[in-house]
Amino acid sequence: MTSLLVFTDLDGTLLDHHTYRFDAAQSALLSLKTFSIPCIINTSKTFSELIPLRKELNHQDPFIVENGSAVYIPKHLALPIDETLEDCGDYWLKSFGPKRARLIQLTDGQQDNYTFKRFSNMTWQELMAITGLSETNAKQAMQREFTEPMVWTDSNLALTAFRNHLDQFDVQIQKGGRFSHLMGKHCDKANAMLWLKEVYAQQNEDVITVALGDGENDVGMLSQADIPVVIRSPVHAPPEIPNRSDAWLSDAYGPEGWAQSINLILNKQGIL
CATH class of the missing domain: 3.30.980.20 (Putative mannosyl-3-phosphoglycerate phosphatase; domain 2)
Structure with missing residues (x-):
């Protein structure tokens, strides 16, 4: 069985560069929830910054903090993990580097x-x-x-x-x-994404990763994704994704471009 796994940057991607709002992306976020497609936040933000934001987004999936330094997995997901993780209250924590x-x-x-x-x-x-x-x-x-x-x-x-x-x-x-x-040294958005892909692959052998980002620190994640999507930015040119002529570039900026891209992927996969 094939399953989709969405990894997304926040600032300038899911969140508007100027206002930090995500209104334009809400219907696409709801579509992912409806079809039980995990939407994994992969950001430079800290755990403390993400807790209130996840409430706003009604986000229930794992999330990656501080540019790939660690993954937090909500315990309620009961994902199959074959290594010992740190117990952090409501979450299991996998870290990739020193404290x-x-x-x-x-x-x-x-x-x-x-x-x-x-x-x-x-x-x-x-x-x-x-x-x-x-x-x-x-x-x-x-x-x-x-x-x-x-x-x-x-x-x-x-x-x-x-x-x-x-x-x-x-x-x-x-x-x-x-x-x-x-x-x-091993803290990286791409490493964290690939580790989580392996976790989900234990449930579904064929996992397709979608990554969405707008900045230079998203390039590693985008280059390692099955479907890389560069979200157009109002303030800088789109980053180049080395050796990936198949990378998408959204038409619209920020969360609007994010929503268009998600809907297009769901259509192409025969989900919508």
Whole structure:
């Protein structure tokens, strides 16, 4: 039996880039629920940021946090998992790298050698000033578990040297828009997606993965998906997906493009 598994980025994809609303996607989200197709959030956001958002979305499926650092699986799904996971209340937790405390410890002595400022050295007021986030959202964004963002103000040459130093500890630095993120070497949106695919494949042998994203940090996930969908952005050009001439590009932007793409996939699969 063939089953679909949808993996989606949030900001600029399921959520509007400017308003963070998802109204345009609600009917397509309902279609996925109706046909029991899991819609797995795969985002850079933290667990704390996702809990209120999942309530708004009425989201019941697994979700991937902090750019592929960890997967949270709601216990009520009773998915077949053949490894020991961490017990986190209502969820089972699979992490792919060290906890945040270890990342802080590894970089504690490095501020004499390089110029950077980590989240752990900032106040939420400073983060609000840098990002424009509200007080609540800034506090939630700082509640990280597996990554440590930093403002890097040193040279690219110094960043390469720092990366080489951290490599021996299996830690990488992913450069984002505003921040450079310290994280485990194996933390990656694509790795987390493929791990969950294997979990679902124990129930249905033939699992087709759909991935939707709009940014550079979605490229790995998109390149590893069976059906990669690039969602058009109002603020930047679509990312290139290497070696994938079959990648879709939505006509509309953000959640509207997301909904159009989901409906088209459901039609092509003979579901709608």
